[in-house]
Amino acid sequence: MSRRVRQRVEDNGKYKVDSPSYTVIGVEDLAPKVQQYVNWTSLPYDTVFHLFTRLNYRDRASLASTCRTWRSLGASSFLWSSLDLRAHKFDLSMAASLATRCVDLQKIRFRGVDSADAIIHLKARSLLEISGDYCRKITDATLSMIAARHEALESLQLGPDFCERITSDAIRVIAFCCPKLKKLRVSGMRDVSSEAIESLAKHCPQLSDLGFLDCLNINEEALGKVVSLRYLSVAGTSNIKWKVALENWEKLPKLIGLDVSRTTIDHIAVSRLLKSSQSLKVLCALNCPYLEEDKSYSSNRFKGKVLLAVFTDTFDELASIFADNSKKPKNIFSYWRDLIRKDKSIDEIMLWIEWIISHTLLRIAESSNSQGLNDFWLNQGATLLLSLMQSAQEDVQERAATGLATFIVVDDENASIDCGRAEAVMRDGGIRLLLELAKSWREGLQSEAAKAIANLSVNAKVAKAVAEEGGISVLADLAKSMNRLVAEEAAGGLWNLSVGEEHKNAIAQAGGVNALVDLIFRWPHGCDGVLERAAGALANLAADDKCSMEVARAGGVHALVMLARNCKYEGAQEQAARALANLAAHGDSNGNNAAVGQEAGALEALVQLTQSPHEGVKQEAAGALWNLAFDDKNRESIAAFGGVEALVALAKSSSNASTGLQERVAGALWGLSVSEANSIAIGHEGGIPPLIALVRSEAEDVHETAAGALWNLSFNPGNALRIVEEGGVVALVQLCSSSVSKMARFMAALALAYMFDGRMDEYAMIGTSLESTSKSVTLNGARTMALDQIKAFIKTFMEHQIFSTGALSSAPSMLAQVSERARIPEAGHLRCSGSEIGRFVTMLRNPCLVLRACAAFALLQFTIPESRHAMHHASLMQNAGEARGLRSAAAAASMPREAKIFMKIVLRNLEHQQAESPEGMKVSYNRI
Numbered sequence: 001m002s003r004r005v006r007q008r009v010e011d012n013g014k015y016k017v018d019s020p021s022y023t024v025i026g027v028e029d030l031a032p033k034v035q036q037y038v039n040w041t042s043l044p045y046d047t048v049f050h051l052f053t054r055l056n057y058r059d060r061a062s063l064a065s066t067c068r069t070w071r072s073l074g075a076s077s078f079l080w081s082s083l084d085l086r087a088h089k090f091d092l093s094m095a096a097s098l099a100t101r102c103v104d105l106q107k108i109r110f111r112g113v114d115s116a117d118a119i120i121h122l123k124a125r126s127l128l129e130i131s132g133d134y135c136r137k138i139t140d141a142t143l144s145m146i147a148a149r150h151e152a153l154e155s156l157q158l159g160p161d162f163c164e165r166i167t168s169d170a171i172r173v174i175a176f177c178c179p180k181l182k183k184l185r186v187s188g189m190r191d192v193s194s195e196a197i198e199s200l201a202k203h204c205p206q207l208s209d210l211g212f213l214d215c216l217n218i219n220e221e222a223l224g225k226v227v228s229l230r231y232l233s234v235a236g237t238s239n240i241k242w243k244v245a246l247e248n249w250e251k252l253p254k255l256i257g258l259d260v261s262r263t264t265i266d267h268i269a270v271s272r273l274l275k276s277s278q279s280l281k282v283l284c285a286l287n288c289p290y291l292e293e294d295k296s297y298s299s300n301r302f303k304g305k306v307l308l309a310v311f312t313d314t315f316d317e318l319a320s321i322f323a324d325n326s327k328k329p330k331n332i333f334s335y336w337r338d339l340i341r342k343d344k345s346i347d348e349i350m351l352w353i354e355w356i357i358s359h360t361l362l363r364i365a366e367s368s369n370s371q372g373l374n375d376f377w378l379n380q381g382a383t384l385l386l387s388l389m390q391s392a393q394e395d396v397q398e399r400a401a402t403g404l405a406t407f408i409v410v411d412d413e414n415a416s417i418d419c420g421r422a423e424a425v426m427r428d429g430g431i432r433l434l435l436e437l438a439k440s441w442r443e444g445l446q447s448e449a450a451k452a453i454a455n456l457s458v459n460a461k462v463a464k465a466v467a468e469e470g471g472i473s474v475l476a477d478l479a480k481s482m483n484r485l486v487a488e489e490a491a492g493g494l495w496n497l498s499v500g501e502e503h504k505n506a507i508a509q510a511g512g513v514n515a516l517v518d519l520i521f522r523w524p525h526g527c528d529g530v531l532e533r534a535a536g537a538l539a540n541l542a543a544d545d546k547c548s549m550e551v552a553r554a555g556g557v558h559a560l561v562m563l564a565r566n567c568k569y570e571g572a573q574e575q576a577a578r579a580l581a582n583l584a585a586h587g588d589s590n591g592n593n594a595a596v597g598q599e600a601g602a603l604e605a606l607v608q609l610t611q612s613p614h615e616g617v618k619q620e621a622a623g624a625l626w627n628l629a630f631d632d633k634n635r636e637s638i639a640a641f642g643g644v645e646a647l648v649a650l651a652k653s654s655s656n657a658s659t660g661l662q663e664r665v666a667g668a669l670w671g672l673s674v675s676e677a678n679s680i681a682i683g684h685e686g687g688i689p690p691l692i693a694l695v696r697s698e699a700e701d702v703h704e705t706a707a708g709a710l711w712n713l714s715f716n717p718g719n720a721l722r723i724v725e726e727g728g729v730v731a732l733v734q735l736c737s738s739s740v741s742k743m744a745r746f747m748a749a750l751a752l753a754y755m756f757d758g759r760m761d762e763y764a765m766i767g768t769s770l771e772s773t774s775k776s777v778t779l780n781g782a783r784t785m786a787l788d789q790i791k792a793f794i795k796t797f798m799e800h801q802i803f804s805t806g807a808l809s810s811a812p813s814m815l816a817q818v819s820e821r822a823r824i825p826e827a828g829h830l831r832c833s834g835s836e837i838g839r840f841v842t843m844l845r846n847p848c849l850v851l852r853a854c855a856a857f858a859l860l861q862f863t864i865p866e867s868r869h870a871m872h873h874a875s876l877m878q879n880a881g882e883a884r885g886l887r888s889a890a891a892a893a894s895m896p897r898e899a900k901i902f903m904k905i906v907l908r909n910l911e912h913q914q915a916e917s918p919e920g921m922k923v924s925y926n927r928i
Contacts (some may be wrong), residue, residue, distance in 0.1 A: 005462035036794060052079050054441045058329040059482070061098065080104065086133070087443055087483045095121035113137040129155040131395065135163045136188075147177040155183040156205075160359060160399070162188020162214060167198035175199035180773045184561045185211035185233070197222035204228075208254070209352065212237060213359070235284075235360055242269045250276040257352050261360040266290040270280040274302040274792050281321070282349060284308040286360045287373065287651070297347055308357070314384060318353065321346060321806065333387040351393065358388045358399040365407035371429045372681035374420075377407055382424045394444060395448045401437065401448035404430070404457045422459040424583025431456070431465050438474050443483045450478055450489035457496040463503065472497060472506050479534075481514035484527055487519055491533035498540035504547045513541060513550045520559040528569040535563055535575035542582035546588050552592050557599050565605040570614040575610055578621035584627035593627065597634035604641045611651050620652060622664035622831065629671025636675065644672060644681045659699040666694050670709035674833070679712060684721040688726055692758045703735055704744035711751040715836070720755040729755070729782040733789045743826040746861070749793045752786040753854045757843055759804075764837035787850045794853050796896055797822040819905050822860060828867030837862070844889040844903075849896045852889075856902035859886075863909035874913035883910060 028839065080101045084108055095118040105124035110116060112134045119130070127150040132138070133159045147153065149241070156174065158166070172195060174181070181204040192212050197219055198208055207228050212218050215237035221244055223232065229252055234240065235630040240263055249255065250272070256279060265288050273283060284309065285291055292310055306317045318332045336350050359382060364373065373381070385407070388400035396490035404425065425431070434456075453471060457463040466472070475497070476488035494512050497503045502927065507513065519534040538556055541547040551557075556579070584593040596602050597876035606628070609621035625643060626635040628725055638644075651665045669687055673679040682688070688753045691713070694706035710728065713719040723729070743796055761779070782829055799821050843855035862873040877883065889895060890903035 008418065010478040013387040055597060057385045061101075082107035084109045084444065085115050087447070087485045090115040090118050091180060092118050092121055093148050094118065095474065099123045105900055107131075113139075113142065116142050116146065117588065120145050125150065126152055128152060131155075131157040131161065134161055135159065136161060136164075137165060138163060139165050140167055140173075144173040144177075147174045151177055152180055153178040156181065157185045157395075159185065159187030159213060160362065161583040163188070164188060167191070168193040168779040171196035172199045174833055177202040179203055180206060181770055183209040184208050185209070185213065185421060187211075187213045189215045191216060192218045194219040198225060198681060201226040201228075203710035211235075211259075211356075214363075220245040221248050224509045227253055230254050230348075231257040231259075233356055233359075234263065235259045235910050236363060237263060240264065242266075245269075246272050247697050248277075249273070252277070253279060256349060257281050257282040257284070257356075259356040259360070261288065261356070261408045262363060263288055264290055267294045270297075271302075272309065274305045274307065280305065282306045282308070282353060284353070284356055284360070286310060286357070287364050287367075288664055308353075312355070314380055317351075321349060331383075331387055334390065335393070337390070354388055354391050354393060354396045357384060357495070358391075358396045361385060361388075362399050362403040362406065365403045374418075377421055378424050381407065382421060382430070383428055386425070386428055386430050389433060390435060394442065396854040397437070398444050398448045401434070401445065401452050404434075405448065406450035408455055417455060417458045422456050422462050424869060425456060426462050426465050430586050431462065431471070433471050435466075435469055435471050435474050438478060439470075442479070443486050446478055446481070447483070447485040447489050450475060450486065450493050452495050454489060454493035457493060460500060463497055463500055466493075466497065466630075467500075467503055472503065472512065473510045476507065476510040476512040476515055479512065479519060483862065484523060484530060487523075488527070488530045488533060491516060491519060491530060495533050495537040495540065500538050501544070501657060504544045505542055507537075507541060507751060508547050508550045513538070513547065513556070514554045516541075517551070517554040517556045520563055521555075524562065524566065528567075529573060531563060531567060532571035532575050534598055535572055535579050539575050539579035539582055542579050542592075543585070545586050547584050548586055548592055549590050551579075551583060552583070552590075552595055557592070557595055557602075559594070561599045561605060562603040564609060565601050570612065571723065573605070573609060573612065574614070574616040574620050577606060577617065577624050580606065581620060581624035581627050583777065584624060584630075587630065593631045597628055597637060598626075600679075603628065603634065603637050603643070603834050606743045607638065607641045607643045607646050610643075610646045610665075615657060619658065619664050621670045622647065622650060622661065622753040624736075625746070626664055626667035626671050629674070635672060635678065639675070639678050639681065643668075644678055644687075647672065648682060648685040648687040648690070651687060651694070655693060659697070659702050662694055662697065662699070663703045663705050666691060666705040666709050670705060670712055673709060673712035676716065679716050682713060683716065688713065688719065688722045688728065692723070692726055692728045692731050695728070695735055700741045700744065701741065703739060704741050704747070705748040707732065707735060707744050711747045711754065714754040715839070717759040723751075723755060724779065724782050725762070733785055736789050736793050741826075742824045744792055745823050746827055749790050749854060750858060752790055753843065753851055753858075754839075756786050756848075757839075757846055757851055787848065794850075794857055794898060797857070813907050815901075815908060818901055819864060822857065822902070822905075823864055823866075824861055825866075828864065830862065830875060832862060832876075833871040834876050834880065836875060837882075838880065840876070841880075841882050841885060844899070846893075849894070849899075853896045853899040853902070856889075856899040856906065859904045859906045860909075863913065865909060865912050870909065871913050874910050877910060878914065883907070886910075 009031065070278065075392060081104060083102070090110065091114055099122055102122045102124045105122065106126060107129040108119060108124070108127060109131045110119060114136070116132060116138050130146065130150070130153065133664055138158070156178070164846070166186065166189055168191065170190065174184070175196070176199065184207065185199070189212065192215055200210070201222070207226060210226060210229055210231070211233035213233055215354055218234060218237055218240050220241055232249070232255060242265060249258065255277060258273065258280060261284055265285055270285060273280060281304070283305065283849055286309060288309070291297070295311070297311070306320060308317055310315055315330060315332045322336070330828055333350075333354070336346070340725065361381060382404075385400045385404045389397050389404070391397050391400070408425070409423045410416045415551055421848050434449045434453050437445045439451065440446060453466060453475065457466050471493075475490045477491040478486050479494060481487045481490065493538040494507055516534045518536050523530045538551055538560065540557070542551050560576045560579050563572055564580065567573055567576070580596055584596050586592060602847060606621045606624050609617050610625070612618050625638055625647065629638060645670050647665055651669060654662050654665055669682055669691065673682055688710070691706050691709050695703050695710065696705045697706070710723060712734065714723055731751055732748040736745045736752065739745050739748070839856050840855045843851050846852055846855070863869070863870050877886070886903060886907055890900055890907065895903070
């Protein structure tokens, strides 16, 4: 959240390969003629060979199979001197197909137990270097077989993850079978016995670099017998008996570098090693708690010795290795790499130091106590990682990039990073460096650099810097990679960058939308990380109106629905549902809402996802259904696929759920209840009690949405009676009086007004609802409570002086003051149907004066010119010929004063809308 071996063709012909002759042609011969195709087989030898070296093994083999000429060139032993198998599925069948090309294979990097098993079948008896990660499942049998088949092996590295199933038996086999071994590094073994280490000392006389990292136990005495050792690392290894270790290791005659980072070594042991060992030059003891307890400790008294610790300046310490250290350059690594005249012995030391520091910094970054080293990270850790990312060693570069991606993370679960560390990376030029690495042809670096960019981009300042440096185009290109790991990290970067509104259009313009959609089609199964990140980025982009149309045009609707239907990974399901919710959230501004509903299987899949065991999936699916329910056809289709039953069941089980889930399930029921048939079905399914419970929520978003659902449901007199019987009046009255949300109080008042406008009385005379036959309800008491609260609610919008003047004047300025005082801005997002508007108009003639005032207040909210759907509501009233009735109601002597003032404003609003409305304008009848 590394996959390529670098090789280059030297100009002196050192790696010249027998190949077919090519005609020498000039640049003008390569230019395509009009209506002619380029003859790729006639490209110069150097060009084709350079192209082959930049391909992974699968693409190299595929290109070589295109023609006889390229087949001969593609079989070159130089092209197959190294293989990086980590990013691809490498199994027995693939090994068999590559075996003829790998006769002279010298270096191989693999990932996982399946690839380890397949290495044996490459028949690469000349292998010199093997490096593997994700080795937890590799057994002694597999490792022993690899060793037995590759007796020329000089370097074996397994890690940095723990090799839990490898024992000392495998180490003994390696020692016996690989006598030319020079380097052995293994991580996470439980126990390394004396017999295993003594076997290395006996059978591997050239062994100079040994690492037993993060092991539980090692035999300290036996390590003292490996007299050929020049470099030893026991970093992270616990239970070291330091007294025994000191007695044996200080006598190693050739030991130059010792790495004891992350161990229990103290200053006494460090001092003895630096003083007693004649050959030791570098002691690395990073993140050693006992050593760091002595704040006054210094290595200055050990002339010619280098101590690398949290409390020392790594760059200054390493400068002392060089003969001319008077300048003490700020970045000793760059100084060393730029030296024209190289010292072989110093190069060897610096290469080892790069490796062990990169390994230790990554381990520290991954550990839980990383926050305790904040000063170290800010003062030199970030700079060290950036320096190591410029190493000539590919695995060091990758590990440094991974460390950079890791050390800034505070909470991976909640995607939070340490802003100070992130900005330190940015100040040191890290963004530009990472982007350069991301543009490398080496896929391993692309992957790790993209991961670091993705994590850094959580910080808004860094995200801006990434965009300004051209990072969006780089990530969009990497998202098109056929390497799954590269594409996954690039998609993660686009996901984080797409959080910023200012980056969304840039991502679309860089081709990011198409790349993300293609990822879902390319890896539809078994690639959970790719799918989740691609869907997450599309979800963010879909929140923008313009970008949402780009997503739809790129085939995003079909891709996301396919993901929601077929993927079993909850992370991808959640993001796919969120993306569909955002696509459907733009109302009338585009046709995506209807398009999602028309996509085969979309609504059915979302209904099914509301029954997921994972809360995040349920939440986003309910949110998608909420948005989709604003379309008439979608609303009915959701119900046909069992949406009413599923959402009511979800509402019943959400009492202890997150506020996000509660809000969305209430919202989905609100959207479905616009339909009279759905409203009745929700009542019959038992949807009212859980909504009443949500009305009592302390969370504003939850009780606001639940009040909206009850408002819709109370349009039906049967549901209204159920709300009364279930104690809904008390809940709504309390909400109307106490919520900090004007919108929640408004909808609670409207629900109460609907319930007691007289229709429910007729229904109640027939009999109580089937579910509540045993209940005794005093409607009169409930009515009195509701009307008193509605009256009190309206009064909160009536300033005495303004209303007194407004009652006597119809001056526009005076009415504007009343309108501004009474306006609820959020109410402008409500879109009512003709029957709902008609019900309020009818309510103006209700015998109850409170309900008349409430109806007038509601019509004012729905017709204020600044409101989103004011013209729609005005058109409904004009088309229904309501203007005359409104004037009569406003002039009626029995009309309450506040209702008269509100009606004056409504009539003025209608005149304004009529003047603004184009001739013959058509309107729709859905509510958003």
